[in-house]
Amino acid sequence: MRDEITKRILCQKVINGIKWKDVADEIGCSKEWTAAACLGNMKFSQDQAQKITQIFQLDDEDTKWLQQIPARGCQADSLKNDPLIYRWQEIISVYGPALKEIIQEEFGDGIMSAVDFTMDIQKIASPTGDRVEVTLSGKFLPYRNF
Amino acid sequence: MRDEITKRILCQKVINGIKWKDVADEIGCSKEWTAAACLGNMKFSQDQAQKITQIFQLDDEDTKWLQQIPARGCQADSLKNDPLIYRWQEIISVYGPALKEIIQEEFGDGIMSAVDFTMDIQKIASPTGDRVEVTLSGKFLPYRNF
Amino acid sequence: MRDEITKRILCQKVINGIKWKDVADEIGCSKEWTAAACLGNMKFSQDQAQKITQIFQLDDEDTKWLQQIPARGCQADSLKNDPLIYRWQEIISVYGPALKEIIQEEFGDGIMSAVDFTMDIQKIASPTGDRVEVTLSGKFLPYRNF
Amino acid sequence: MRDEITKRILCQKVINGIKWKDVADEIGCSKEWTAAACLGNMKFSQDQAQKITQIFQLDDEDTKWLQQIPARGCQADSLKNDPLIYRWQEIISVYGPALKEIIQEEFGDGIMSAVDFTMDIQKIASPTGDRVEVTLSGKFLPYRNF
Amino acid sequence: MRDEITKRILCQKVINGIKWKDVADEIGCSKEWTAAACLGNMKFSQDQAQKITQIFQLDDEDTKWLQQIPARGCQADSLKNDPLIYRWQEIISVYGPALKEIIQEEFGDGIMSAVDFTMDIQKIASPTGDRVEVTLSGKFLPYRNF
Amino acid sequence: MRDEITKRILCQKVINGIKWKDVADEIGCSKEWTAAACLGNMKFSQDQAQKITQIFQLDDEDTKWLQQIPARGCQADSLKNDPLIYRWQEIISVYGPALKEIIQEEFGDGIMSAVDFTMDIQKIASPTGDRVEVTLSGKFLPYRNF
Amino acid sequence: MRDEITKRILCQKVINGIKWKDVADEIGCSKEWTAAACLGNMKFSQDQAQKITQIFQLDDEDTKWLQQIPARGCQADSLKNDPLIYRWQEIISVYGPALKEIIQEEFGDGIMSAVDFTMDIQKIASPTGDRVEVTLSGKFLPYRNF
Amino acid sequence: MRDEITKRILCQKVINGIKWKDVADEIGCSKEWTAAACLGNMKFSQDQAQKITQIFQLDDEDTKWLQQIPARGCQADSLKNDPLIYRWQEIISVYGPALKEIIQEEFGDGIMSAVDFTMDIQKIASPTGDRVEVTLSGKFLPYRNF
Amino acid sequence: MRDEITKRILCQKVINGIKWKDVADEIGCSKEWTAAACLGNMKFSQDQAQKITQIFQLDDEDTKWLQQIPARGCQADSLKNDPLIYRWQEIISVYGPALKEIIQEEFGDGIMSAVDFTMDIQKIASPTGDRVEVTLSGKFLPYRNF
Amino acid sequence: MRDEITKRILCQKVINGIKWKDVADEIGCSKEWTAAACLGNMKFSQDQAQKITQIFQLDDEDTKWLQQIPARGCQADSLKNDPLIYRWQEIISVYGPALKEIIQEEFGDGIMSAVDFTMDIQKIASPTGDRVEVTLSGKFLPYRNF
Incomplete structure (x- = not known):
């Protein structure tokens, strides 16, 4: 679910050389919040979720998941x-x-x-x-x- | 040793209503660094150590301990x-x-x-x-x- | 310091059969908050601290400690x-x-x-x-x- | 088994915008208990299990699993x-x-x-x-x- | 407090060769419950507390502590x-x-x-x-x- | 291996409504030991293993695994x-x-x-x-x- | 209690240069068991306890403690x-x-x-x-x- | 990699009723070392690796992995x-x-x-x-x- | 992602008998740094990444991942x-x-x-x-x- | 015992401004080994123990403790x-x-x-x-x- 989307976002970021700064500009937030959200620790608004879906070439269903409140702090132990x-x-x-x-x-x-x-x-x-x-x-x- | 001195500093602070801000001004450092040092996580210069000894009514021997490099992060678990x-x-x-x-x-x-x-x-x-x-x-x- | 005062409060409570409800009435707070504060997890106002000192036969110096912001959650592991x-x-x-x-x-x-x-x-x-x-x-x- | 069903329930919830409140009304319990049960921490009655299967488009076999007593508290560490x-x-x-x-x-x-x-x-x-x-x-x- | 009393009970038990069975008979409970209570995991009634005080030569103040509800499970980690x-x-x-x-x-x-x-x-x-x-x-x- | 067999046993149990008591009667042991063994914490005799294979519709190869001494206590942490x-x-x-x-x-x-x-x-x-x-x-x- | 006795045994051993081998011969057991017992992980018989008391210049009361069944494995974490x-x-x-x-x-x-x-x-x-x-x-x- | 090979070795052992003793004789080592090595905690020589590959019907590529120095102690926590x-x-x-x-x-x-x-x-x-x-x-x- | 690449690098190393020393010479760094980088704890320059891709027969997409800053220390617990x-x-x-x-x-x-x-x-x-x-x-x- | 001696060594070091380098020269070892030994992780020879006793103004009994093999690694957790x-x-x-x-x-x-x-x-x-x-x-x- 959200975990999987985060992995796909990171893959697209690497393959297409996307910058957090540019994503942030696109969705009208700071680069810090944008990165936190893309990494699965914040929820997007509907409008933002659609833009994220486009930028990272996600599926339509993912747009809905991006608007869900995530279980925060999941990656903390692995880092x-x-x-x-x-x-x-x-x-x-x-x-x-x-x-x-x-x-x-x-x-x-x-x-x-x-x-x-x-x-x-x-x-x-x-x-x-x-x-x-x-x-x-x-x-x-x-x-x-x- | 340093642990004991920290406890005595905190006791004097409470009993005499000392403020970190004022200690900081006395030793010429920021209030943030001063608190970290008084709490046992930084070492003082000789001059600073003497002032700290005076402010918190410590013993002469303590002045030497205050100039030692401490084992940092000791209190972290208890907080x-x-x-x-x-x-x-x-x-x-x-x-x-x-x-x-x-x-x-x-x-x-x-x-x-x-x-x-x-x-x-x-x-x-x-x-x-x-x-x-x-x-x-x-x-x-x-x-x-x- | 605060730890020691908590122990003395509990001793006085047992020996004199003091009830949290009665302490709460004395200091004008709920019994829940009063117990949390007496157990060392909340700070008292000056007026409350004086009453607590009296009720539990503490020392004058303790009155000052009771007004300090405590390190909360210390007893959690032992329980x-x-x-x-x-x-x-x-x-x-x-x-x-x-x-x-x-x-x-x-x-x-x-x-x-x-x-x-x-x-x-x-x-x-x-x-x-x-x-x-x-x-x-x-x-x-x-x-x-x- | 039960884990898998919980994941599918959450997916259906997101994709179809289902509310816990509505599920609760359907099965005649509080929203709190309903969420706990759907998240895999309570067992459903046969009647409830059938309704849950329908609402979340689960398989017939899942109806039986929903009536089993679960291993409670499994997700606690990840949250x-x-x-x-x-x-x-x-x-x-x-x-x-x-x-x-x-x-x-x-x-x-x-x-x-x-x-x-x-x-x-x-x-x-x-x-x-x-x-x-x-x-x-x-x-x-x-x-x-x- | 209760911890200290437990230690003194165990000392008296060893020095005077007291048996849990005999203590149990004295206070009218099973040997299992009696041992659990003497080890600090159960509270005694007033009458039992007085007998325990006598058997283990405790102080009067201890009689009050024995009637308090203990923090159970404290010794578990050390065993x-x-x-x-x-x-x-x-x-x-x-x-x-x-x-x-x-x-x-x-x-x-x-x-x-x-x-x-x-x-x-x-x-x-x-x-x-x-x-x-x-x-x-x-x-x-x-x-x-x- | 044994883990996988345990999962399949539990699935068959749920789907077919099998009772531990009945399995126990079939293999001539208590329900307590039988459940422990089916859950992967005991080894079966050859005869028992064959019956278990039949009851839970396992594969022939599984009959051999059921006779192996298991790594006991594996599920303990998850419960x-x-x-x-x-x-x-x-x-x-x-x-x-x-x-x-x-x-x-x-x-x-x-x-x-x-x-x-x-x-x-x-x-x-x-x-x-x-x-x-x-x-x-x-x-x-x-x-x-x- | 037993902990304290272990510390005193070790002190006497160092100060008087006592060897486990010699203690073992004195009490008629192997050096391995004798060391385990002196370190607080085994109980002594009455006769052995008296000899241990003598060898390590312990008190009479200690003789009784040495015959108690200890809480084994206490030192394990510190080593x-x-x-x-x-x-x-x-x-x-x-x-x-x-x-x-x-x-x-x-x-x-x-x-x-x-x-x-x-x-x-x-x-x-x-x-x-x-x-x-x-x-x-x-x-x-x-x-x-x- | 090595993990996977260990699982396949254990499967073959169960299915074909292979004894560690016999494997040990085949490769000219003790049964203790042989079991440790087959379980993934020791490296085999080229000659031994070929025999192990044959005995447990492994693939050619596995022969190379068996000669690698393993990450020892991996299974310790699960046991x-x-x-x-x-x-x-x-x-x-x-x-x-x-x-x-x-x-x-x-x-x-x-x-x-x-x-x-x-x-x-x-x-x-x-x-x-x-x-x-x-x-x-x-x-x-x-x-x-x- | 990077994890997967590390596994494939190790597989190629074993199957083709590649030495860290030789890889190091190829990319112009020490054998120590080269191993750390290949094991997923350092990032490669573009030029190095291309050579690594070639040596270990990786995919083009992997070349981009090798230039990413990794989450360091991930394997530490398993070793x-x-x-x-x-x-x-x-x-x-x-x-x-x-x-x-x-x-x-x-x-x-x-x-x-x-x-x-x-x-x-x-x-x-x-x-x-x-x-x-x-x-x-x-x-x-x-x-x-x- | 050894712990206490380490504390006293550190106190003397601070009060008298002793350098590890000088202690090392005195006992004929490297400064690294000398510090490790003074901190309680190595044993001294008889001759070295006597010098250490003198340098840090320890007691005669301490000389014997300094020649004992210590429980190594005790301070590791606190640092x-x-x-x-x-x-x-x-x-x-x-x-x-x-x-x-x-x-x-x-x-x-x-x-x-x-x-x-x-x-x-x-x-x-x-x-x-x-x-x-x-x-x-x-x-x-x-x-x-x-």
């Missing part, structure tokens, strides 16, 4: 050893306690949402080597007593 | 169920594959360093609720064949 | 074999997929918040045996594309 | 990273100890059954955003000495 | 390699699927309760070696649709 | 979340330490065999609900010094 | 990374399937007991380097149908 | 619940610490090799029941400082 | 029991803490990169047996405060 | 999140399969010993940043059939 992904794990290990302290000192008791959330990745040129700058923005959700 | 920390885990589960795709589409084959790395946390006011904006900047390190 | 707790694990195993389907069919793509959240436990008398009725209410948080 | 499901995990981590304390304070020594159990999901409109209200009702089963 | 305990794990591995099939063929859809439950251990003399005969009796709890 | 199976896990968590104490108090140092072992499941009618009574009988195997 | 112990794990990984095949081809369906079991370790001199020869002898326990 | 295999795990849990103590007392600091290693399984008849006697011989490899 | 691979795990267990101490004493606070990294394997002849000499070279990446 | 240590884990994940292929292509079937093993760490100056060069040398141990 746990990948060095790029692990660096993010390491950020949580090393900076996680500080993250908790600072957010709670500045905002009070609550969390940073991973649902009402956006992510933006920029390439920052630098004489000592390019830097990856990732900006994560999540709504602060306060705990309340009841 | 794995904390909702604020988990949201970051979820970001990796849900957005990790997209992160890998986008970084590699834009930068080529390599990783975003978690060592040559900075983190900045901002409070973004918004009519629908404040947002936590976290900017992570890591040097891009390319894979090379050999 | 994983407890039959009452496990039944809730089982509800997720057996009814989790249905929960996801129904919530998403009725609300669209999003989650039920565990932060903007309340819980109410009632005893429902029944001729075939009392029933535990637990009402969980969490704000629906929609996913948004970006 | 463990899904944000909606995880929030329930988090409720156990954060509120589990309180749940145990309150149930046992009010009912005595025993558990809330996950077998003699019902679940009801309601959408509660609210100016600050809809809320998901889930009512879980389980028979209280007392421990007895022997 | 997982013990050969006697593992054989029971093996019974589940090897005979578990058959157990499920037979119970469900004979009783219908439901479970055998581990709460409304008794256990009896007998020594059966045999010329080829004594046999341990354990009789487990649990109420059948049927699943119901809703 | 770990099933409520009926888990209750047995819970019995070990909650009553395991008592089981060890009582067996060793009555028999001395040793284990209850899970190999020289029989299991019998009975339905005990009761006005407050039927009970599942399971009698497990295992040879006591004493530890010896050497 | 899992030790290279000498791991080699045995590797033998199971690499040769385990062959072990199962050969034992069952030669003995029929059953297991090699780890309870009715002896172990003997010999040093075999060889020009290319000494060899450790370990002979394990366990009673064959046949499976029986019932 | 972890098998009672015969587990007994060896138990030997490590219960006797592992003694094994380490005795080998190191007699040989000094080092390990018993699992690579320069042989294994021999004998059936020892005994009036109280046959015994499995397994002799493991591994070269002692001393640690050296550098 | 965790292999003795050659485990020895490296053991080096980390036994020498890891020393490695950390020495690198940080000599270089300061930072890590040895596994991305800007080369590996060289040499055969060192020795009268007491050949030695494997592996030289790992990784750029030192210093931690910086911010 | 698993440390970035420097993890990079080595990553080398196994990413380069492990290549390592196995190359060693076995060049040496035949066998392993690289982690016991008959040396490790050397060098600082290689480079205009683009210093490199850590680690040379690992392990005896090749061939598998033999038997």
